[in-house]
Amino acid sequence: MLIDIGANLGHVSFSRDLHQVIATAQDAGIAHIIVTGTDVASVEHAQILCEQYPHYLSMTAGYHPHLAASCNNGAFQQIRDFAALSQVVAVGETGLDFNRDYSPRDIQEKVFAEHLALAADLQKPLFLHQRDAHRRFYPILKEHRDRLTGGVVHCFTDTREALEDYLDLDMHIGVTGWVCDERRGLELQQLLRYIPADRLLLETDAPYLLPRSLKPKPATRRNEPRHLTEVLRKVADYSDRSMTAVAAQTTANALKLFDLAL
Numbered sequence: 001m002l003i004d005i006g007a008n009l010g011h012v013s014f015s016r017d018l019h020q021v022i023a024t025a026q027d028a029g030i031a032h033i034i035v036t037g038t039d040v041a042s043v044e045h046a047q048i049l050c051e052q053y054p055h056y057l058s059m060t061a062g063y064h065p066h067l068a069a070s071c072n073n074g075a076f077q078q079i080r081d082f083a084a085l086s087q088v089v090a091v092g093e094t095g096l097d098f099n100r101d102y103s104p105r106d107i108q109e110k111v112f113a114e115h116l117a118l119a120a121d122l123q124k125p126l127f128l129h130q131r132d133a134h135r136r137f138y139p140i141l142k143e144h145r146d147r148l149t150g151g152v153v154h155c156f157t158d159t160r161e162a163l164e165d166y167l168d169l170d171m172h173i174g175v176t177g178w179v180c181d182e183r184r185g186l187e188l189q190q191l192l193r194y195i196p197a198d199r200l201l202l203e204t205d206a207p208y209l210l211p212r213s214l215k216p217k218p219a220t221r222r223n224e225p226r227h228l229t230e231v232l233r234k235v236a237d238y239s240d241r242s243m244t245a246v247a248a249q250t251t252a253n254a255l256k257l258f259d260l261a262l
Helices: 018-027 040-052 065-070 073-083 105-122 134-147 160-168 186-194 225-239 243-257
Strands: 002-007 030-035 057-061 088-097 126-131 151-153 172-175 200-202
Touching: 002 200, 002 225, 002 243, 018 030, 018 225, 030 040, 030 225, 040 057, 040 073, 057 073, 065 088, 065 105, 073 088, 073 105, 088 105, 088 134, 088 151, 105 126, 105 134, 126 134, 134 160, 160 172, 160 186, 186 225, 200 225, 200 243, 225 243
Parallel strands: 002 030, 030 057, 057 088, 088 126, 126 151, 151 172, 172 200
Antiparallel strands: none
């Protein structure tokens, strides 16, 4: 039994066959999926999906840093309203992305801090995004940490120093198909041994980050929740643990962090 803690099921690539995608995920042993919300439109869509699959899907509510420039007061009030819903298990996706700078950095930081305050008010965990921004992301998160219930740094791809900083804040670490990449994933493969078992979470970030190690290769580049089993296999290999042990522990971690009842 596995839990995919981050899948963008509202993406247009799932618009025609979502029911089949969910059916194949269930067949693969995926017990629950958390749908990622990245702005008002995607959160609204995620809510509809959660109503269609009330026992199988839950969701997050927030503004991705790429979209921070469009998060005005009215938009954030809508996120605040959504975040209070029972099917919303985390605030986010939120954080900083200085790799592409789709939104100005000062605005990203402002919106990130607003999400941190919201998570503290609601006492819900955070679904966090950080890319090439650790030196600003970490102190902002640390400043708010005492009021927060916890969170996950999703799709972790950073250095050992960053990993240790997040673990010092009792954050969870989300691992995606990045770990299956024989080119870009080498450092993450080595860092798996330093992630405590009770801090590890698995995710696909579907439809992105299709595991490159899948055999046979899928007909399309679209990632799906069913491929979480390949992330599990690689995590188990590189951390020298059994797939059964990793599956049991990461599922328990997700249940606890997101207060899920399956």
